[in-house]
Amino acid sequence: MSEQHQQPRVAVHKFSSCDGCQLAFLNLGEDLLALTERLDIVFFAEAGMMNESAEVDIAFVEGSISTAKDAQRIRNIREHSRYLITIGACATAGGLQALRNLAKSDDWVQAIYTNPEHIDTLDKVSPVREHVHVDFELWGCPINKNQLIALVNSLSLGVLPFEETDKLCMQCKRQQHACVMVTKGSPCMGPLTRSGCGALCPAFGRDCYGCYGPAENTNASALGQRFDGVGLLSTQISNRYLSIYSNEQAFACTGQGWNEES
């Protein structure tokens, strides 16, 4: 790549979310300086740069689609972006907000807000892929800096990004942690969950709660049976599956099944 090449233009957008995935950029530290040498960040909500309709090479999108305005914004972003990448559980899979899809959300709105007439949301919370074409999805709640660096490099070099699809157990065993389910009977979601986090929870002796979402080829029902075997109540099993990824088929079926048992 010669120095004369125009640098890729990047935008970071926010929808319904906690901003945690945008923080992965700010947490890059020195690597952020290295990346800004190679990228022009033209829009970054968390860092204060605002220009939603700028033409960009890479648009990173955080957050789920909750309102009619969100749905309109994401189409506008798609039209102005060469690659659109979702970052984190909300944009990729609906995230925590999607829990309201399982409840009578109107009742909650009436009960919680003093002036419920100001609340104007869509009936369902949905991931970005249900609205526009997504080129690549980064899973995690939140994502981490290694995923971002690998993706930016792949796109700028023109190669397919590496998709982490293995079970977390693979990463956990490479770090040689003793399995918390086998040694303590902890209800670990590792055997269903996508690796990439670095096995953070098992490293501290606790069970994975699935924040990186479903891996490929999951057997959610067999693990649910096992959780039942180690003494979890039906509601506890259901909560394991329906917290962050209630909108993902791989977790939702088993989670709802145990919900009906309770």
Place this chain on the structure above:
Amino acid sequence: MSFRGFLPRERFDTLFSILHKIGAQCIGPTVKEGAITYAHLSSSAQFPHKVTDQQEPGSYRLTPTTDARWFAWANGPQALKPLVFAPEEILWRSERNATGTIAFTTDAAQMPLTAVIGVRACDLAALALQDQHFLHPQGQDASYASRRRQLILIAVNCTHPSASCFCHATGDGPEVDQDYDLLLDELDHGFAVRCSGATGEQIVQQLSLEPLQPSQLNEIDNANRHAAEQQTRHLPATDLEQVLNTLQESGRWQDIAERCLSCGNCTSVCPSCFCHSQHDVPAADGITSTHVRQWDSCFTQGHSYIHGLVIRNETRFRYRQWLTHKFAGWIRQYGRSGCVGCGRCITWCPVGIDVTEELQGLTEEYNNA
């Protein structure tokens, strides 16, 4: 090899001193994360004390014991494999310079001389299998070879097999008969010592061993015999290669797939499994990158990915691959089964799938066909 003498328990740390003097770091069993695992040790105080293990399919628990012996337990999740076949390592680095050419540098694996205390017969058998694979005359793995050369193996005969063990059935234990520098048998007040090779001899010379009593030799014989008799799991006494190669379309694979999580825990704790994948980890500067090798498993998607196609896209095919390769494919590849009977895949399977039970079921299906 014949016994060289008796090392009283209170002088065991002399062994640590001798090993340190010859420049070796010591690795041995200790209690960590609720299991007996291997770690860097500096004295016998760090060995498991008054603790033993209870294992069953999908479960491992440490329990207190009145037995004051340090090695009164069966193997935990890992032993030698991670030391020689690194779970994750950099094979090379690349850097693009200003003219656009790319320079490669290799990361020569550097491991100091390393004494492993407490190695069991199953793990020595597995090490011999890994040697066959990674030190193959037609393609020696440089990183494995460099670490393998640095190992000093101090074996301790296993007297407490777990309920998952079946090394008597594979012929790999419980008594050690190969590839050790020192071999210890634990008695109430110390250790009977044997040695093999120049390093072992050199260590024994410095240990100032005491004479062994005939009653102690009897005790050792009895303990080793008892260890074999205690094992409750077996392999079907049949030609498993024939059974597995014949039953590739058996409905049992789907039955297993309904229980199996396809998580790769079995292959990760298996001391003979050698599959690995490689990928590049680019740095943020866009110029440098490292090429990383890591443990893979026949239970991952990537393992059977070939040019746009995942060949084993369902768990039944992945489990079939694991069992068929381990108990049949290895025989043609390396002249023996890949299983050493350590039982780790049974204990450490989160849902407790038992290979001996599955092989028994397949054998019955074969015999009834």
